[in-house]
Amino acid sequence: MSAFETDLWWRLADYEIGPADAAFTFAQRLARENRWSADYAARVLTEYKRFCWLACEAGHEVTPSDAVDQAWHLHLTFSRDYWERFCPEVLRMPLHHGPTAGGTVERTRYYDQYAQTLASYEAHFGEPAPEDIWPDARRRFLVDPKAVRVNPADAFIVPRGKAYGFAAAIGLALTALALGVLL
Template identity: 30%
Template sequence: MPLTDPDLWNLIRTWPLPYSDEMDDGVTPARRCRRFEDNLRRAGDWTEDAAEEITIAYRQFFYLKALTGETLTPPKWIDAAWHQHLAFPIDYSALEAGIGRKIVHQQQLNKEERKAGWNRGREIWKAEFDEDPPLKMWPPLQVWWRPWAALAVLIIGVPWSVLLVKSEMAGLPPGLLIPFIALFWLSCGCVAVLIYGSPRPDQMSRCG
């Protein structure tokens, strides 16, 4: 599927991103930064390959923002590149002028806005680039267990299971008692996910 605005993408894809001429001691031998990717690698302590991937993904994300003007929640890696770009306001404004539109960086979105922006970003990415965003960078939204969710299930489920077995319900046929206990444990798990589960990946930024 062709891009909605190939001229816009080509402009953003080839636009020279700014950089700061600082010493990068995290590579061997140490050298001065000569590209946006070098600054990004130094700031995030990433590998050079990772910094390259993030920069490309940032350009794609910037294109989606410019194309739609919508609130899109990027992964924290892309947001790190976005913040680095914003640290050069003259260059950032020059790119905005070049594409003829403002790209607003909204901060401190609420949980629902972040979830909606995360899903919408993935949706538009696939529609424009004819593929899902990199899974390791921008995975689908799902419920992620926290360690204390499993602990809550054990704390609640074990005592109640023992009580059920020792109570008068123990007189029930095993064919009824065992499914009842299994259903109870399943209910505990669902409640724990709702209360303690994280409704977003840890990679999600707070901006959009």
């Protein structure tokens, strides 16, 4: 049976996080806090629901992608909604968030668990997880952990490709200036 044919999926699909009368929705807050487009945040929210389904039904421990984990972290801040409505009424079980204890053994455990989560995702949802939200295990655990959160009010953020272009332009300008001074 497909995940989409289960009662749990229907409860998840119908579920809206947070108060119904909120002027600023959960998806809008998720987009703002992560500097995502509204469309991407909505897609992450769908993937968060799929992750929650897997956490209840996969039959093994599951690990979220970083984007899905951001949705989970934000949902946990809506503590009354999460513990008094979501877990008992939608999931019908508690879903605790446990961080890693760190170290090589834990990294290996979460790496393997994440790879198993991706395999279960495909098996239960009938398609691979979207790579822009669920990168492969190597990226999730070896590349992405090097990321840091930066407040754009405190720093200039220049995408790598543009930074190379700026550096090349500055280098050419300095070379031209130096040649002009020498001649």
